[in-house]
Amino acid sequence: MKAYLSVFRLRRRLETQYRGAVLGGVICQMFFGIILIAIYRALYAGKPQEYPFSQIASYVWLQQAFFRMLLASDPDLLDKIRTGGIAYDLCRPLSLYGFYYVRVLAQKMMGSLLRAVPMLVFAVLLPEGWGLSAPASAAGFCWALAGLLLGLLCVSAMENITMGFTMRTLDSRGMQGLMNLLMMILAGNVLPLTLFPDSWQKVITLLPYAQMLDAPIRLYTGQTLPAEAPRILLIQAAWILILTGAGMFFWNRNQKRIVIQGG
Amino acid sequence: MSYIQAEHLRKTFTVRKKREKGSLLREKQTVEAIKDLCFTVERGEMVGYIGPNGAGKSTTVKMLSGILTPDAGQVTVGGRIPWKDRREHVRHIGVVFGQRSQLWWDVPVQDSLDLLKDIYRIPEEDYRNRVKELTEALEMEALLRTPLRQLSLGQRMRAELCGSLLHRPELLFLDEPTIGLDAVSKLALRDFLQWENRRHGTTIMLTTHDMEDIVALCPRVMVLGHGSKLFDGTLSSLLGRYDTVRTVSVRYEEADAKPDLPETVPVNREGENLTITYSPDSYPTAELIAKLQQAGTIREMTMQPQNIDHLVAAMYREMDL
Numbered sequence: 001m002k003a004y005l006s007v008f009r010l011r012r013r014l015e016t017q018y019r020g021a022v023l024g025g026v027i028c029q030m031f032f033g034i035i036l037i038a039i040y041r042a043l044y045a046g047k048p049q050e051y052p053f054s055q056i057a058s059y060v061w062l063q064q065a066f067f068r069m070l071l072a073s074d075p076d077l078l079d080k081i082r083t084g085g086i087a088y089d090l091c092r093p094l095s096l097y098g099f100y101y102v103r104v105l106a107q108k109m110m111g112s113l114l115r116a117v118p119m120l121v122f123a124v125l126l127p128e129g130w131g132l133s134a135p136a137s138a139a140g141f142c143w144a145l146a147g148l149l150l151g152l153l154c155v156s157a158m159e160n161i162t163m164g165f166t167m168r169t170l171d172s173r174g175m176q177g178l179m180n181l182l183m184m185i186l187a188g189n190v191l192p193l194t195l196f197p198d199s200w201q202k203v204i205t206l207l208p209y210a211q212m213l214d215a216p217i218r219l220y221t222g223q224t225l226p227a228e229a230p231r232i233l234l235i236q237a238a239w240i241l242i243l244t245g246a247g248m249f250f251w252n253r254n255q256k257r258i259v260i261q262g263g
Numbered sequence: 264m265s266y267i268q269a270e271h272l273r274k275t276f277t278v279r280k281k282r283e284k285g286s287l288l289r290e291k292q293t294v295e296a297i298k299d300l301c302f303t304v305e306r307g308e309m310v311g312y313i314g315p316n317g318a319g320k321s322t323t324v325k326m327l328s329g330i331l332t333p334d335a336g337q338v339t340v341g342g343r344i345p346w347k348d349r350r351e352h353v354r355h356i357g358v359v360f361g362q363r364s365q366l367w368w369d370v371p372v373q374d375s376l377d378l379l380k381d382i383y384r385i386p387e388e389d390y391r392n393r394v395k396e397l398t399e400a401l402e403m404e405a406l407l408r409t410p411l412r413q414l415s416l417g418q419r420m421r422a423e424l425c426g427s428l429l430h431r432p433e434l435l436f437l438d439e440p441t442i443g444l445d446a447v448s449k450l451a452l453r454d455f456l457q458w459e460n461r462r463h464g465t466t467i468m469l470t471t472h473d474m475e476d477i478v479a480l481c482p483r484v485m486v487l488g489h490g491s492k493l494f495d496g497t498l499s500s501l502l503g504r505y506d507t508v509r510t511v512s513v514r515y516e517e518a519d520a521k522p523d524l525p526e527t528v529p530v531n532r533e534g535e536n537l538t539i540t541y542s543p544d545s546y547p548t549a550e551l552i553a554k555l556q557q558a559g560t561i562r563e564m565t566m567q568p569q570n571i572d573h574l575v576a577a578m579y580r581e582m583d584l
Binding site: 076085259 | 276325328329331332350351353354356358360362364365367368374377378381382383384453541
């Protein structure tokens with residue numbers, strides 16, 4: 001266990017070294033946040049609204065702030081798979097899946113936290129209807145934090161499955177492009193899931209993608225009431241188990257037929 | 264029972280080739296990387312493992328370190344089957360792949376080593392002693408706090424070796440450890456390996472293309488070609504079979520001097536120098552020298568055995584590799 005913890009720590013520290021990238025990401029995501037909110041404001045102007053607009057603005061900001069959690073793969077790991085550097089990782093007395101999982105987890109956690117904190121501060125300072133509103137309730141906020149943590153585990157497990165495909169195809173782009181597209185749409189990054197038709201939402205909110213960021217955001221904005229929170233967390237936990245189990249199975253199969261090419 | 268015991272190892276790979284014009288499907292080809300390989304290695308031995316590119320050397324190392332599963336055959340290393348019990352097995356071995364890196368690129372070497380300490384669960388005190396011992400032997404105390412990316416190739420290779428030996432492995436695989444190193448680094452690396460072997464009895468298996476590495480380090484050599492073992496024994500007995508030719512280089516005071524030698528002894532003229540290749544078994548050396556002296560006044564003369572790389576090339580040629 002200590003070994004995985006050390007890997008996690010080192011990878012987390014590495015993430016803090018790219019400060020320029022953090023700044024660039026923050027500015028880019030702020031820009032996206034403002035544009036998206038401007039578009040939704042224009043669309044909703046003068047029309048009857050089901051939800052208060054401030055909820056949608058909060059949804060957009062939280063999505064943008066944790067963007068890095070959803071869409072970022074570790075280029076080092078993909079490189080290792082592509083060039084055969086993974087041979088060294090196979091020479092360690094660790095589970096290969098676990099070794100990569102903690103690295104992905106550390107990268108996603110630290111990467112998104114570094115960006116989320118300044119962005120959320122910025123978003124809180126924006127005027128009502130443009131910025132991030134306070135959480136609906138203290139209980140909702142606590143549930144949202146727990147949900148975010150589970151969402152992080154869920155998205156890391158998903159990333160490992162994508163990497164499992166990279167082991168087979170040796171090029172991350174194809175599968176990752178597909179997975180990223182699904183992620184952007186089904187996790188609510190392109191359009192908040194709350195704006196999808198109600199009948200769609202019944203299905204979409206049960207998919208793993210909705211567990212990553214959409215579920216905790218709804219807990220934050222109060223769209224999901226604290227009373228329903230245990231059910232949401234249970235769905236998240238179920239997906240974590242399924243995705244991790246599937247990933248481990250996939251990796252074990254890969255490991256048996258792995259061929260490290262070249263000298 | 265020997266420390267490493269490999270019996271009838273076999274491994275085939277499938278290679279997909281670009282399709283030919285007019286055919287719809289890509290051509291699949293199976294390549295037998297290793298066919299029916301048997302050998303044993305005793306504890307504390309230093310074995311050189313040579314063969315031309317693509318002979319299956321790295322494949323063997325990967326099977327012995329548990330990365331690859333062979334198609335058939337049996338291997339035990341210290342009683343363990345590498346690929347069956349990978350995690351237990353790798354605890355006892357160290358690997359250096361000369362062309363890859365195990366340390367983290369962006370962080371100081373020390374941090375990568377600290378991580379390895381936790382991965383191999385090395386007790387704190389043992390770890391400190393070992394790092395001290397290794398950094399002294401490798402002369403790299405000053406490098407510990409430098410990020411890996413800022414080290415030169417030779418420095419990096421020393422750091423890699425340190426990383427691979429931290430957990431005191433019983434067996435060390437070195438896959439072309441001296442590739443791209445300068446003369447000083449190469450010599451230092453060889454000294455270090457000898458020191459580690461003598462001091463801790465570490466079994467070392469070395470694959471390399473640098474024959475000087477083998478001459479300096481390995482009393483025993485195995486030659487692999489086309490996936491089969493072609494030779495197993497001492498380097499001198501291997502080379503003795505091919506070391507039959509001597510080269511003499513002569514320079515005369517007179518520009519047009521030409522020794523009168525039989526056709527079986529070829530003479531090459533390169534500027535003022537004459538290079539004569541002959542085999543002492545078929546043409547007596549005394550007679551050669553007499554003939555050379557008759558031809559003119561000798562200003563300079565050197566006599567050399569053939570370069571070891573030439574011998575190996577001749578050997579590969581004869582073995583049809």
